[in-house]
Amino acid sequence: MALLDRASPDVHDVGNPPLANRQQPRxxxxxxxxxxxxxxxxxxxxxxxxxxxxxxxxxxxxxxxxxxxxxTANWTRMFGNPQYWEGWRLLALYSGVSMVLEVGLGTLLAVLLNRSKHEKLLITVFLMPMMVAPVVAGLLWQYLYNGTFGWYFWVLRSLGLLDGGTILGSSDHALWAIVLVDVWEWTPLVALIVLSGLKLVPKDQMEASWMDGAGPVRSFFQVALPSIKASLIIAVLLRFMDNIRIIDHFIALTGGGPANSTKVLPLYLYEQSFSFFELGYGSSIALTLLLVTIIVGKLVVGVFETREAKGPMSEEEV
Incomplete structure (x- = not known):
């Protein structure tokens, strides 16, 4: 017995067996x-x-x-420049409309593709625009918008939606034409992210919702949407951070024109820093872009966290 006690000092401590791998300090x-x-x-x-x-x-x-x-001369000049505030307005309009369309269409596309008969083939086809470089996508759509041989230009003129002039040469249409390019290229990315979240939705909960008489729309909002919330956060943040700094489509399609109607703030920053070599002035603009990106990112995450704290949506909300 003495030998057993010396070999196994904790043999009588049945409630607290010795740990083989103790946790290391932080x-x-x-x-x-x-x-x-x-x-x-x-x-x-x-x-x-x-x-x-x-x-x-x-x-x-x-x-x-x-x-x-x-x-603070650079900062005073920046805040007193109307073109700076106009760049923010155009950027907010472009980013907001693009993100809403991409998240909405991407979610709808993911729901339609989820567990469809030809899901893998359709995913491959829909992801092709995302594989194109943004500058190449801009050049491609420049040909489609061309006023001489552009197919989209011909369709819009035939439908009576374009009275005169060209698409990219109109101050009223140029920004929306670039929004369409962004939606075409990056909606598949949102769909892919949301589709990965839909794969994790518990089947038993969806079946229970159907057994209770809930339709597809109510089942989506009550069961699927809370499960893909993390995927939506990732999609919104990725698209917001990309849209707030994008200049590729603008450089390839309009260069900020016509009449500065598409000169969003990142393009204005690029112009001041690398065309006029005002690096100090450009740095102050870049810092405001960085600050707004951080603040809006925190707000987006906070909105989803608040929604989670309230719990799942009620029938009245749906």
């Missing part, structure tokens, strides 16, 4: 994540600090020439 994780944190800091914190520095200076482009400290 400081054990620091050496593991430190290299990744250092790389992220090098790629993000340093450029951010340099961006803040340039926003308060007039950056000299000549080699060896010192930068001139101008204080």
């Amino acid at each position: 400081r054990y994780l620091i050496p593991l994540i430190l290299p990744a944190v250092a790389v992220l800091a090098l790629l993000s914190i340093y450029p951010l600090a340099w961006l803040i520095y340039m926003s308060f200076h007039q950056v000299a482009l000549a080699p060896g020439a010192p930068d001139t400290f101008v204080g």
Whole structure:
């Protein structure tokens, strides 16, 4: 018995058996994540600090020439420039309409594709626009909008929806034409994300909803929608962050025209920084874009978290 006690000191402690792998203290994780944190800091914190520095200076482009400290002159010039606020208005209009259409159409497309007979083939076909580079997509649609041989231009003129002029040459139509390009290219991405969320919806809950007499629409809102909420958050954030900085379609299609009717803020930033080489002024614009992106992203996540705290939708809400 003595030998048994020495070999197994915890043999009588049946309620608390010894652990084979005890949990390591949290400081054990620091050496593991430190290299990744250092790389992220090098790629993000340093450029951010340099961006803040340039926003308060007039950056000299000549080699060896010192930068001139101008204080808040770049910020004062930015907030007093009507083109800056017009860029924000156009960006909000473009981003808001594009995101609503893409999320709505993408969700509808995902519901139609989910467990359809030719699901894999249809997914492959619908994902093809997403594989095209944004600049190439813009050039492709430029041919479709062309006033001489463009097929879409001919259809709109035949239907009487376009009275005169060209699509991209009209201040009333140019922005909506670019919205259509964005919706065509990125709706498949939203559909793919939502479709992955629909695969995780419990079948027993859907069947129970049908047995209770709920129709397809009510079953979607009461059962499927709460389950794909995380997928919708990802889709909205990805499209918002992409739309708020996109310039590819605008450069390929209009270049900001006609009459600055499509000069969204990212395109205005690009023009000031790399056409006029106002790097300090451009840095202040870039910082406001970054700040708005962070704030809106937090608000979007907060809205979905609030919806989760309230619980599933009631029949009155549906």
